Amino acid sequence: MRDTAEAVLGLVPAGVEYAxxxxxxxxxxxxxxxxxxxxxxxxxxxxxxxxxxxxxxxWGFAATSRLDxxxxxxxxxxxxxxxxxxxxxxxxxxxxxxxxxxQWRSPMEIDPFTVPLSAKLDLLVAAVKEAETxxxxxxxxxxxxxxxxxxxxxxxxxGALIEQTITESGGGLLxxxxxxxxxxxxxxxxxxxxxxxxxxxxxxxxxxxxITGLRLTEEAARVGDEAVxxxxxxxxxxxxxxxxxxxxxxxxxxxxxxGHPMEADRALGTEVSLSGGTYARPERRGAFRFGAPxxxxxxxxxxxxxxxxxxxxxxxxxxxxTQLIRDGVFLGYMSGRESAAALDGQSSxxxxxxGWQRSPLVRMTNLCLGPxxxxxxxxxxxxxxxxxxxxxxxxxxxxxxMSFRFGTEVGWEIRxxxxxRLLKNCSYSGVTPRFWAGCDALGGPDEYKVHGIxxxxxxxxxxxxxxxxxxxxxxxxxxxxxxx
Amino acid sequence: MSHPxxxxxxxxxxxxxxxxxxxxxxxxxSELLRYAxxxxxxxxxxxxxxxxxxxxxxxxxxxxxxxxLDAAAVRALAERLSDALTVLASGVESGRAPRRTDAAAPVxxxxxxxxxxxxxxxxxxxxxxxxxxxxxxxxxxxxxxxNETIERVVADDGGLYRSEVLTKASLQAVAEQGERSASxxxxxxxxxxxxxxxxxxxxxxxxxxxxxxDRFAGTCxxxxxxxAAITLITTYGYAxxxxxxxxxxxxxxxxxxxxxxxxxxITLTDDGADPAGLxxxxxxxxxxxxxxxxxxRGALVGVVSDLERAEVTGGRSTGHAVPLGWRFxxxxxxxxxxxxxxxATEDDLLSGLGEGLVVNRLDYLRVLHPKxxxxxxTTRDATYWAEDGRIVAWHPSVRLTFRMDEVLNAVxxxxxxxxxxxxxxMESAVAPALLxxxxxxxx
Numbered sequence: 001m002r003d004t005a006e007a008v009l010g011l012v013p014a015g016v017e018y019a020x021x022x023x024x025x026x027x028x029x030x031x032x033x034x035x036x037x038x039x040x041x042x043x044x045x046x047x048x049x050x051x052x053x054x055x056x057x058x059w060g061f062a063a064t065s066r067l068d069x070x071x072x073x074x075x076x077x078x079x080x081x082x083x084x085x086x087x088x089x090x091x092x093x094x095x096x097x098x099x100x101x102x103q104w105r106s107p108m109e110i111d112p113f114t115v116p117l118s119a120k121l122d123l124l125v126a127a128v129k130e131a132e133t134x135x136x137x138x139x140x141x142x143x144x145x146x147x148x149x150x151x152x153x154x155x156x157x158x159g160a161l162i163e164q165t166i167t168e169s170g171g172g173l174l175x176x177x178x179x180x181x182x183x184x185x186x187x188x189x190x191x192x193x194x195x196x197x198x199x200x201x202x203x204x205x206x207x208x209x210x211i212t213g214l215r216l217t218e219e220a221a222r223v224g225d226e227a228v229x230x231x232x233x234x235x236x237x238x239x240x241x242x243x244x245x246x247x248x249x250x251x252x253x254x255x256x257x258x259g260h261p262m263e264a265d266r267a268l269g270t271e272v273s274l275s276g277g278t279y280a281r282p283e284r285r286g287a288f289r290f291g292a293p294x295x296x297x298x299x300x301x302x303x304x305x306x307x308x309x310x311x312x313x314x315x316x317x318x319x320x321x322t323q324l325i326r327d328g329v330f331l332g333y334m335s336g337r338e339s340a341a342a343l344d345g346q347s348s349x350x351x352x353x354x355g356w357q358r359s360p361l362v363r364m365t366n367l368c369l370g371p372x373x374x375x376x377x378x379x380x381x382x383x384x385x386x387x388x389x390x391x392x393x394x395x396x397x398x399x400x401x402m403s404f405r406f407g408t409e410v411g412w413e414i415r416x417x418x419x420x421r422l423l424k425n426c427s428y429s430g431v432t433p434r435f436w437a438g439c440d441a442l443g444g445p446d447e448y449k450v451h452g453i454x455x456x457x458x459x460x461x462x463x464x465x466x467x468x469x470x471x472x473x474x475x476x477x478x479x480x481x482x483x484x
Numbered sequence: 485m486s487h488p489x490x491x492x493x494x495x496x497x498x499x500x501x502x503x504x505x506x507x508x509x510x511x512x513x514s515e516l517l518r519y520a521x522x523x524x525x526x527x528x529x530x531x532x533x534x535x536x537x538x539x540x541x542x543x544x545x546x547x548x549x550x551x552x553l554d555a556a557a558v559r560a561l562a563e564r565l566s567d568a569l570t571v572l573a574s575g576v577e578s579g580r581a582p583r584r585t586d587a588a589a590p591v592x593x594x595x596x597x598x599x600x601x602x603x604x605x606x607x608x609x610x611x612x613x614x615x616x617x618x619x620x621x622x623x624x625x626x627x628x629x630x631n632e633t634i635e636r637v638v639a640d641d642g643g644l645y646r647s648e649v650l651t652k653a654s655l656q657a658v659a660e661q662g663e664r665s666a667s668x669x670x671x672x673x674x675x676x677x678x679x680x681x682x683x684x685x686x687x688x689x690x691x692x693x694x695x696x697x698d699r700f701a702g703t704c705x706x707x708x709x710x711x712a713a714i715t716l717i718t719t720y721g722y723a724x725x726x727x728x729x730x731x732x733x734x735x736x737x738x739x740x741x742x743x744x745x746x747x748x749x750i751t752l753t754d755d756g757a758d759p760a761g762l763x764x765x766x767x768x769x770x771x772x773x774x775x776x777x778x779x780x781r782g783a784l785v786g787v788v789s790d791l792e793r794a795e796v797t798g799g800r801s802t803g804h805a806v807p808l809g810w811r812f813x814x815x816x817x818x819x820x821x822x823x824x825x826x827x828a829t830e831d832d833l834l835s836g837l838g839e840g841l842v843v844n845r846l847d848y849l850r851v852l853h854p855k856x857x858x859x860x861x862t863t864r865d866a867t868y869w870a871e872d873g874r875i876v877a878w879h880p881s882v883r884l885t886f887r888m889d890e891v892l893n894a895v896x897x898x899x900x901x902x903x904x905x906x907x908x909x910m911e912s913a914v915a916p917a918l919l920x921x922x923x924x925x926x927x
């Protein structure tokens with residue numbers, strides 16, 4: 001791979017003011033067991049090279065899976081041709097050069113690719129059987145685990161050469177229950193707002209030890225029972241009330257309300273024709289109140305085990321921590337070299353690419369909400385009337401990241417400080433700064449957990465990124481809830 | 485361009501993977517120009533071969549993918565999949581007993597466009613410049629211009645071998661003027677069929693110098709312009725009209741074949757051969773894409789299926805399998821929806837609207853509860869308010885949460901003019917504007 005990277009850079013013609021090349025080999029394994037079926041075993045293998053060039057301040061990017069001499073020569077021709085065709089546009093600046101030469105390997109205890117398939121299947125089948133104990137109304141039960149490994153080489157014309165190996169592991173459960181009138185689902189330990197088989201649950205930059213810590217078999221019966229119980233549960237009431245949410249639910253809320261809006265390329269308008277703009281405009285840094293003073297948010301690509309952790313981003317910039325919101329006030333952005341330079345700052349090391357075939361974009365790393373001093377138990381005990389909601393099931397937010405609505409898998413009434421009836425089809429809505437202004441309690445450090453989500457989409461062509469969210473349970477006042 | 489997929493290598497790969505193998509191979513070349521705030525922000529060129537492998541041996545299923553037909557790489561994956569099959573328990577009770585596509589069934593293969601194949605970076609820049617310059621500085625331009633060529637082969641060890649070349653060109657233009665924005669989208673298999681010249685004028689016209697009004701509260705009639713209607717029907721089709729969801733009772737229409745499920749002005753068909761959409765000949769299992777009537781004057785008359793769910797559609801797959809590892813699930817799903825046009829002109833629709841909301845685009849429409857087709861999304865890129873059958877003001881973008889079947893049941897008029905569009909989970913959709921009565925949509 002290193003030879004390929006150096007060969008491509010050696011083909012870059014004179015007149016190219018900057019070039020970087022990434023050679024990426026991604027392997028993916030999915031093992032899925034299911035109720036009433038044999039499940040899936042999937043092995044994916046992807047190897048290719050992507051080249052970015054800057055000529056007269058204009059980008060060109062080309063990528064290929066053809067790694068023979070003709071393929072490599074063609075990728076250079078394509079990238080250079082694009083950049084030259086763009087001559088005359090506003091020049092791109094990259095800021096300080098990146099010259100790092102390093103190797104980095106994500107830590108793990110057990111290499112998941114060496115664990116026998118039979119052991120993985122045994123664990124998953126046992127979890128499915130436990131979920132099935134909820135009875136005949138269990139229509140679908142799936143337990144899955146996924147493993148990813150990226151071996152990648154980054155090199156640029158400024159002298160950088162970085163080799164990284166990143167291993168990720170994750171797994172989870174999905175149970176769907178049905179009767180003649182309704183169908184309901186429960187997920188564990190994290191919901192994913194998509195229906196792909198596999199790539200569900202909790203993920204970490206770690207080895208197989210991350211799977212054994214999930215307790216899939218131990219939790220499966222409860223998950224199945226709740227799915228069945230939801231079928232006969234009352235509908236969520238339509239009212240304005242106090243909302244308590246789990247850390248898993250807060251992960252998606254934070255993602256949409258604070259994560260995407262604070263990507264610097266979005267603030268610079270490059271996503272306007274796709275997912276939109278942002279309320280977090282550059283002139284609002286240090287002045288815009290995102291939420292209550294107890295709300296502080298940071299992005300940190302150095303969190304041990306976080307799914308958004310790495311040694312260096314895909315421009316060779318070291319992983320780092322960046323404060324985005326402090327005491328409720330918006331401070332700044334996640335950025336890459338180009339967007340940081342446009343905002344007269346330094347890259348936050350958040351330029352990431354989905355494989356060899358995509359150009360780096362500003363992406364979330366591990367977006368984390370600083371813990372508070374309360375606890376889930378205290379929050380519920382301190383609530384006279386409200387709802388407690390868990391796990392995303394469908395969400396939408398507008399193109400400025402203000403007006404949102406989140407569906408959830410499950411809810412419970414809170415009455416006089418205690419959990420009451422199970423509720424189904426609960427959703428809540430809000431407008432970002434107004435909603436977060438109502439945050440009056442956050443769980444403490446002992447409830448803090450980093451949720452790994454392998455399904456964040458952005459860009460054209462679409463890039464799917466693996467990210468983490470450090471969260472705690474939280475409480476919000478005066479929230480609109482309901483089924484519709 | 486010579487076809488890069490060599491049939492001899494495909495057959496060698498089939499032999500290496502062994503009995504029960506289906507290969508779904510795509511050799512893709514896609515190119516893209518992106519722009520924002522009237523300047524180029526990114527360019528992209530990608531060439532890749534994707535080889536998706538599915539082995540179904542006595543009901544045991546193993547799958548994989550790689551990006552080459554190189555013999556050594558194929559052999560390595562074949563060994564891993566073979567090992568996996570020995571570990572897997574037999575799944576013959578699962579409905580995954582091996583099924584075969586009828587290799588003799590005729591396929592309508594669309595014609596690839598040489599104009600799209602030959603599109604160059606300079607040609608993309610020329611399109612961009614024409615739209616940007618046509619705006620004459622009155623608005624910032626964002627969007628993208630894209631062209632792609634995909635050679636597809638689906639083959640199995642039972643003698644099936646299908647191939648086709650698909651081309652596609654698209655232009656998306658979003659004009660921004662302060663807080664206001666408007667968008668135009670065009671997509672076609674043939675780049676020469678996309679008329680770039682009117683785009684700037686359409687955007688300028690959409691950025692009409694009208695006053696802004698406060699947000700309306702309550703329920704009112706809503707005119708969904710064609711691109712908004714495309715988002716509605718693609719989301720409805722994906723959520724409600726697949727055979728797996730039908731058979732398992734997961735969808736709103738499950739068990740209701742022959743019933744009136746939406747209003748009688750709605751006739752919806754899936755047809756991969758209709759040139760009004762973006763035609764393609766066969767699905768990832770190699771099954772020809774059959775024309776499949778789904779809703780006839782409001783009555784449910786069909787759903788789409790794949791080989792596994794063929795029993796729902798009379799024992800024959802309709803040709804709507806999805807790719808292995810598809811990020812939107814494994815169930816069969818509509819691919820080429822066509823909503824039948826009505827007779828209403830734009831003036832007729834506005835006149836029928838009287839007072840209400842005009843929605844050009846629905847964005848981020850997501851399903852909250854699939855069983856009752858409840859979705860939530862927002863309007864975007866020009867939302868207007870009409871009174872007395874005329875557009876009189878800009879209306880703020882609004883969040884709309886509604887049941888799709890209720891909206892389709894409240895359609896009062898269907899436009900005569902249709903537009904073509906696409907969704908990330910559907911190859912193409914064609915729809916006219918829909919005038920929706922007050923009631924199901926609450927602002």
